[in-house]
Amino acid sequence: MFSATLVRTIAVVCPLVALGISAEGLAQGSYTAFVQTTDFSGEWAEINHGVGPYSTPLQGDYTGLPLNGAARMRADSHDPADWSIPELQCRPHPGPFNWFYGGGAHITKEVDPASRELVAYHMQFLRSQDRAIYLDGRPHPPEWAPHTWEGFSTARFDGLMLVVTTTHLKESYLRSNGVMFSDKSRVTEYLTVDGDLLTITAILEDPVYLEEPYIRSVTYRREPYKELQYFPCTVSVENVAPGVPHFLPGKNPYLNEFAEKLGLPLDAARGGAETTYPEYRKTLKTAKPSK
Amino acid sequence: MIARSLAVLPTATLIGVAGTLVTASLTYGQDADADLRVLPVRGNVVMIVGAASNLTVSVGVDGVFLVDPGSAALADTVLAKVREIGLGAVGAPARMTTCVGPQCYAPGSAGPYTPYGWANPAYNAVISSPAPARPIRWIVQTTFDRDHIGATGKLAAAGRTFLGLGKADPGATVFGHENLLRRMGQLNAPPDLRPTETYDRETYKLSQYVNGEGIQLYHAAAVTDGDTLVHFRFSDVISAGDVYAPDRYPAIDVDKGGSVQGVIDGLNTIIDVAFPEYRSQGGTMIVPGHGRLSDTADVAIYRNMVVIVRDRVLDLIAQGKSLEQIKAARPTLDFDGMYGSPGPFIEAVYRDLTRVGRTDHR
Numbered sequence: 001m002f003s004a005t006l007v008r009t010i011a012v013v014c015p016l017v018a019l020g021i022s023a024e025g026l027a028q029g030s031y032t033a034f035v036q037t038t039d040f041s042g043e044w045a046e047i048n049h050g051v052g053p054y055s056t057p058l059q060g061d062y063t064g065l066p067l068n069g070a071a072r073m074r075a076d077s078h079d080p081a082d083w084s085i086p087e088l089q090c091r092p093h094p095g096p097f098n099w100f101y102g103g104g105a106h107i108t109k110e111v112d113p114a115s116r117e118l119v120a121y122h123m124q125f126l127r128s129q130d131r132a133i134y135l136d137g138r139p140h141p142p143e144w145a146p147h148t149w150e151g152f153s154t155a156r157f158d159g160l161m162l163v164v165t166t167t168h169l170k171e172s173y174l175r176s177n178g179v180m181f182s183d184k185s186r187v188t189e190y191l192t193v194d195g196d197l198l199t200i201t202a203i204l205e206d207p208v209y210l211e212e213p214y215i216r217s218v219t220y221r222r223e224p225y226k227e228l229q230y231f232p233c234t235v236s237v238e239n240v241a242p243g244v245p246h247f248l249p250g251k252n253p254y255l256n257e258f259a260e261k262l263g264l265p266l267d268a269a270r271g272g273a274e275t276t277y278p279e280y281r282k283t284l285k286t287a288k289p290s291k
Numbered sequence: 292m293i294a295r296s297l298a299v300l301p302t303a304t305l306i307g308v309a310g311t312l313v314t315a316s317l318t319y320g321q322d323a324d325a326d327l328r329v330l331p332v333r334g335n336v337v338m339i340v341g342a343a344s345n346l347t348v349s350v351g352v353d354g355v356f357l358v359d360p361g362s363a364a365l366a367d368t369v370l371a372k373v374r375e376i377g378l379g380a381v382g383a384p385a386r387m388t389t390c391v392g393p394q395c396y397a398p399g400s401a402g403p404y405t406p407y408g409w410a411n412p413a414y415n416a417v418i419s420s421p422a423p424a425r426p427i428r429w430i431v432q433t434t435f436d437r438d439h440i441g442a443t444g445k446l447a448a449a450g451r452t453f454l455g456l457g458k459a460d461p462g463a464t465v466f467g468h469e470n471l472l473r474r475m476g477q478l479n480a481p482p483d484l485r486p487t488e489t490y491d492r493e494t495y496k497l498s499q500y501v502n503g504e505g506i507q508l509y510h511a512a513a514v515t516d517g518d519t520l521v522h523f524r525f526s527d528v529i530s531a532g533d534v535y536a537p538d539r540y541p542a543i544d545v546d547k548g549g550s551v552q553g554v555i556d557g558l559n560t561i562i563d564v565a566f567p568e569y570r571s572q573g574g575t576m577i578v579p580g581h582g583r584l585s586d587t588a589d590v591a592i593y594r595n596m597v598v599i600v601r602d603r604v605l606d607l608i609a610q611g612k613s614l615e616q617i618k619a620a621r622p623t624l625d626f627d628g629m630y631g632s633p634g635p636f637i638e639a640v641y642r643d644l645t646r647v648g649r650t651d652h653r
Contacts, residue, residue, distance in 0.1 A: 069624065070624050070625045070626075070627070070628055071625070073624050073625040074625035074626075077599060077625070082595075085591065085595070087562055087567075087571060087587055087588060087590075087591035088571055088588060088591055088592070089571070090567070090569075090570045090571045091570060091571040091572075091588060092570050127570070128570075129569060129570055129572060142328075143583060144330070144340050144582065144583040144584060145330070145583060145584065146576075146583060146584045146585065146586065146589075147583060147585075147589070148572060149570070149571075149572055149588075170588060170589065170592070171592060171629070182628060182629050183629060184628070184629065207628065208628030208629055209628070233570055240559045240562050240563050241591070241594075243598070244594070244595045244598040244599060246595075246598075246599050246602070248602065248603060248606050249603065249620075249622070
């Protein structure tokens with residue numbers, strides 16, 4: 001014999017069961033288990049059109065770079081032999097530009113175990129140290145804190161896009177032919193995921209060497225079946241550098257090779273903000289190609 | 292050990308340390324009310340910034356070992372800050388241990404294991420009156436520049452030298468290279484500014500551990516001929532004085548025996564002593580005379596700049612250019628954005644390289 005209370009209970013619960021709502025769920029209320037975000041963690045492999053010649057440019061190839069006079073002087077002094085300086089031989093590609101040098105990327109999430117809030121992303125490239133990108137609201141350190149190859153990065157979500165700001169970089173190369181960025185640089189990266197594609201757009205602001213911000217982008221593909229390996233570095237000759245290879249101003253004999261090889265006007269190869277705009281094509285039409 | 296010691300610094304200091312993390316920039320100056328900040332470097336060693344020059348402090352059970360007391364205008368402020376740090380060291384009931392190396396560290400701890408654990412001085416004050424701050428016992432003068440050593444008299448007077456058999460002299464021991472004392476004598480520097488102990492070789496090891504580690508001095512005839520580098524061997528920190536200052540060109544004082552080759556040699560000494568941790572980064576930390584805390588790669592980058600500028604000026608001299616013509620040629624254009632006004636540096640390099648009898652440059 002059913003009691004009236006039991007009948008009422010069955011009358012309420014049965015429709016809920018039919019709707020797929022458990023009594024446990026009912027007891028905890030109805031919550032959204034996930035928040036909408038973008039998960040950048042995982043293994044990523046670059047799509048080659050984003051790297052290529054930028055990693056091994058000829059001397060004097062400053063095309064597409066908004067360099068100022070100081071930057072040209074610095075790059076013109078570059079002797080490729082300076083890659084043999086033992087103290088800097090094992091330096092990694094500079095953090096925010098590691099994307100453009102290939103070798104893959106490995107991104108992990110650091111999550112607060114109590115709150116499950118995202119504290120940081122950790123990025124590792126083939127030749128890099130760990131690059132932490134903090135999302136917990138911490139400020140950038142004062143200027144007298146150490147500068148590193150990766151710099152100090154914080155980030156915020158703008159919708160589904162991750163916006164990363166990096167300061168405290170050591171000076172390093174923008175292009176491996178001696179084009180440098182300074183330790184006063186600031187990099188803003190915009191990361192978006194579309195399916196299995198990760199696109200990074202990086203904007204470098206450097207008051208020392210650039211006339212205008214320099215913008216680059218590259219795309220990576222998710223690689224669920226690969227894992228980035230440890231890639232150590234050993235200095236070939238351990239000791240203090242016996243000298244610093246460089247060319248004196250006006251005495252680098254290789255600066256015109258790039259322009260001559262491609263038949264470009266020399267001015268176009270020398271970079272500068274003007275050369276990065278579409279209007280510069282008009283100038284190119286009237287300019288005399290290098291020999 | 293210092294990480295734990297810092298954890299027990301008075302609240303004001305902790306606020307100061309925390310404040311450093313939110314300060315986007317820092318203005319150096321001679322203001323007596325300068326806001327000095329403490330940056331823990333490693334082991335027993337901290338870096339004090341905000342004075343006219345950077346200060347390096349080792350603090351522990353033996354007392355305070357101070358590299359460069361700073362400018363005279365800031366003497367009281369520096370003394371108060373050093374005492375604050377010294378008080379923190381006493382507040383941590385860590386004991387000395389003969390164990391040396393990372394194996395002495397309990398997992399997850401910041402310093403040598405101690406059975407007493409950690410307690411902060413406020414807690415100690417509940418159960419007993421806190422001990423006085425550890426005294427300043429040693430001061431090293433890295434160079435002859437009032438920004439670095441102007442406060443020597445006041446800070447040394449506030450310290451003590453233990454003589455043994457129950458005797459202690461007032462005043463800390465002040466180390467410096469023999470050439471530094473000689474230069475001070477030539478310029479009639481006040482007695483309380485001068486070193487009380489000198490060394491005349493290329494390197495000098497303190498005869499006993501200080502705060503659990505060996506300390507080694509290296510002579511560098513760099514911006515003057517009496518410069519000293521200080522290596523804290525277990526903490527693995529080098530206090531470089533003005534031999535290395537990554538926010539400016541070297542302040543070479545040719546009249547006091549400084550030379551561009553001496554600066555290069557001094558920088559190479561730092562690089563030679565230091566180890567990178569991984570991929571040309573980290574490892575031995577370098578406290579510069581001015582500017583940011585650095586590592587081996589930073590010093591190498593700076594060394595490269597000095598070498599390149601030296602070679603450019605030398606080339607222009609070989610072309611028969613005068614000093615004014617060399618300045619007009621702007622041989623430092625590509626570095627000025629990072630190191631500031633080059634005038635005095637170019638002048639010093641020119642004077643150095645055109646001195647009669649110079650043979651040590653390339």
